[in-house]
Amino acid sequence: MFAQCADPSTLSGFTWMLCYLTSGKHLLFYYSFGTVLVLLAVTAPVALGFGFMGAIAARAHNPVARVAGKTYMLMVRGIPDIIFFMFFVIALDQLLETGLHYIRCPDWTDPIRTGLEFKVCPEAKIPPNSAPQIFHQIYGFGLAVVTFAIVFGAFTANVLYGAMNAVPRAQLETAEAYGLSARQTFRRILVPQMWVYALPGLSNLWLILIKATPLLFLLGVNDIVFWAQELGGSKTDSYAYPHDDWRLWYFLFLLAFYLAFTRVSEIVLARLTKRLSHGQATLAGEAMRKAAA
Amino acid sequence: MTMTCTETIAAYAFRSIGFGERMLPKSDFTLCQQFTLIGSGLIWNLYYGALALLAGFFLANALALAKSARSRWLRKPAEWFIFTFRGSPLFIQFFLGYQAFVLLPKNGIDLLGVTIHTDWLTKAWCGALVVLFLNTAAYSAEIFYGALRSVPKGDIEAADAYGITGFKRFRRILWPTMLRLGWPAYTNEAIFLFHATTLVFFSSFPAFRQQGDALYYASYFADKTYNPFIPYPIVGFYFICLTLLLTFAFNAVNKHLNRHLPSNQRARIRLRPQLIR
Numbered sequence: 001m002f003a004q005c006a007d008p009s010t011l012s013g014f015t016w017m018l019c020y021l022t023s024g025k026h027l028l029f030y031y032s033f034g035t036v037l038v039l040l041a042v043t044a045p046v047a048l049g050f051g052f053m054g055a056i057a058a059r060a061h062n063p064v065a066r067v068a069g070k071t072y073m074l075m076v077r078g079i080p081d082i083i084f085f086m087f088f089v090i091a092l093d094q095l096l097e098t099g100l101h102y103i104r105c106p107d108w109t110d111p112i113r114t115g116l117e118f119k120v121c122p123e124a125k126i127p128p129n130s131a132p133q134i135f136h137q138i139y140g141f142g143l144a145v146v147t148f149a150i151v152f153g154a155f156t157a158n159v160l161y162g163a164m165n166a167v168p169r170a171q172l173e174t175a176e177a178y179g180l181s182a183r184q185t186f187r188r189i190l191v192p193q194m195w196v197y198a199l200p201g202l203s204n205l206w207l208i209l210i211k212a213t214p215l216l217f218l219l220g221v222n223d224i225v226f227w228a229q230e231l232g233g234s235k236t237d238s239y240a241y242p243h244d245d246w247r248l249w250y251f252l253f254l255l256a257f258y259l260a261f262t263r264v265s266e267i268v269l270a271r272l273t274k275r276l277s278h279g280q281a282t283l284a285g286e287a288m289r290k291a292a293a
Numbered sequence: 294m295t296m297t298c299t300e301t302i303a304a305y306a307f308r309s310i311g312f313g314e315r316m317l318p319k320s321d322f323t324l325c326q327q328f329t330l331i332g333s334g335l336i337w338n339l340y341y342g343a344l345a346l347l348a349g350f351f352l353a354n355a356l357a358l359a360k361s362a363r364s365r366w367l368r369k370p371a372e373w374f375i376f377t378f379r380g381s382p383l384f385i386q387f388f389l390g391y392q393a394f395v396l397l398p399k400n401g402i403d404l405l406g407v408t409i410h411t412d413w414l415t416k417a418w419c420g421a422l423v424v425l426f427l428n429t430a431a432y433s434a435e436i437f438y439g440a441l442r443s444v445p446k447g448d449i450e451a452a453d454a455y456g457i458t459g460f461k462r463f464r465r466i467l468w469p470t471m472l473r474l475g476w477p478a479y480t481n482e483a484i485f486l487f488h489a490t491t492l493v494f495f496s497s498f499p500a501f502r503q504q505g506d507a508l509y510y511a512s513y514f515a516d517k518t519y520n521p522f523i524p525y526p527i528v529g530f531y532f533i534c535l536t537l538l539l540t541f542a543f544n545a546v547n548k549h550l551n552r553h554l555p556s557n558q559r560a561r562i563r564l565r566p567q568l569i570r
Contacts, residue, residue: 078529078532078533078536078537079488079528079529079532079533080488080489080491080528080532081488082488082491082492082495082508083491083508083511083525083528083529083532086508086511086512086515086521086525087521087525087526090515090521091521091522094519094521118519118520207380211380211381211382211383212382213382214382214384214385215384217384218495225384225385225388228388245392247388247392248389248392248393248396251385251388251389251392252389254385255377255381255385255386255389258380258381258382258385259376259377259380259381262380262381263380
């Protein structure tokens with residue numbers, strides 16, 4: 001990156017450190033923090049959407065939808081989430097490829113599952129074997145996002161279901177008395193009021209989601225944990241920047257990153273709670289009203 | 294060579310702790326083998342969960358007291374400990390723990406003529422247990438701290454009126470009430486601690502002679518058969534059973550803690566899936 005870094009073996013002390021920390025691989029390490037942030041930015045709204053649909057389904061009059069919604073909500077309660085992460089990534093991949101297999105190669109006669117193998121025709125491979133490395137990475141990342149969204153959607157569904165039930169019954173009855181239809185009541189009365197009840201649970205989930213991001217590493221994405229392992233391991237003299245095993249320091253850095261991220265999130269969420277409580281028929285809202293008067 | 298299911302169970306039921314058949318099945322996987330080996334791995338999950346929970350309970354009580362202490366020197370370290378372990382991913386804690394334990398001197402530390410062995414800490418059965426213990430202590434401490442702060446003021450005033458003070462007041466009045474108020478949340482913590490033991494498989498701690506936990510064997514089967522639809526649901530099934538068992542046991546304790554209250558005031562345990570780490 002800098003001109004004086006051209007020959008690392010001549011450097012020492014501070015300049016060595018500066019050049020080391022700006023080497024090409026370290027830049028990839030810094031970019032991978034972006035990967036984590038992108039994952040959070042994409043997953044959070046998708047999971048919220050999944051959760052919203054799950055909660056609506058669980059409240060539905062239609063028994064089929066209700067059972068489906070409740071099952072989705074229940075699935076995360078008894079089973080470790082990590083099992084889902086392991087399961088969904090392989091299962092989704094195989095489902096997609098099986099589907100493509102039937103569409104693109106209807107004449108293929110060999111069975112897909114033969115004892116120890118899962119084999120689809122070459123045209124059904126996602127991404128195609130010939131595709132450049134970057135597409136494999138993007139596909140892996142996409143699978144990870146969907147998996148995160150499914151699992152966290154189930155958690156979110158739990159929170160939103162509770163929040164919808166927490167909106168005072170009288171509010172909904174008043175809406176009905178004014179002649180609002182079920183749909184209007186839902187959109188204009190229930191949804192705007194539920195957020196303040198959902199916020200403590202959602203804040204919790206956000207903090208959990210942040211802490212779940214190292215699981216990207218398990219899903220095969222080159223995330224910050226991958227690079228910390230890679231860069232921290234001891235490097236012999238054949239490398240440009242030889243050093244001992246520094247993984248402890250890299251992981252301490254990751255720890256500090258997560259703690260800082262958690263702290264900042266807590267502060268922002270506390271402000272948001274205050275904002276949403278404004279004018280609500282809750283204790284917090286009442287306290288704010290009294291303080292202003 | 295085919296085995297009947299009874300033979301499989303005899304050969305593999307304690308495979309994860311070093312008894313029975315050494316070779317893992319290589320081909321022709323049966324459902325029975327998968328159930329037996331994954332169940333065998335579950336022994337490790339139970340071991341980590343139970344011991345970490347038991348030891349963590351005591352540290353959590355101490356931390357909760359320290360956090361509510363008036364002295365800064367007690368309060369600040371407890372607050373930082375709890376924040377560090379609750380604010381960072383368990384996964385990173387495992388990695389960090391392993392790297393730190395590896396750096397300890399190999400031959401043990403000589404302290405006043407007694408050698409403290411440190412090589413245990415780099416093995417999963419001890420190192421991962423220590424990390425889980427510290428982690429659950431921090432989470433439980435926050436629960437107990439919250440419960441301690443919600444002990445009714447009247448209880449303390451009544452104790453004062455009766456002349457119960459100092460440690461006796463803590464042991465007879467504060468502590469039982471704190472435990473009672475915190476118990477439903479603590480039940481959830483226990484359940485999710487057991488769930489968290491599955492992460493040991495991904496920590497750097499090596500699995501010794503293919504003796505791993507439930508997830509270790511599940512991923513072994515998933516890798517060999519390219520079929521995730523059987524082994525992972527089996528793990529799920531085992532954990533649902535474990536969750537039900539834990540809820541049952543903790544419910545019995547909850548009943549005991551609430552036995553003096555009229556039935557409509559008793560705390561009920563509700564599963565709140567918000568505690569994964």
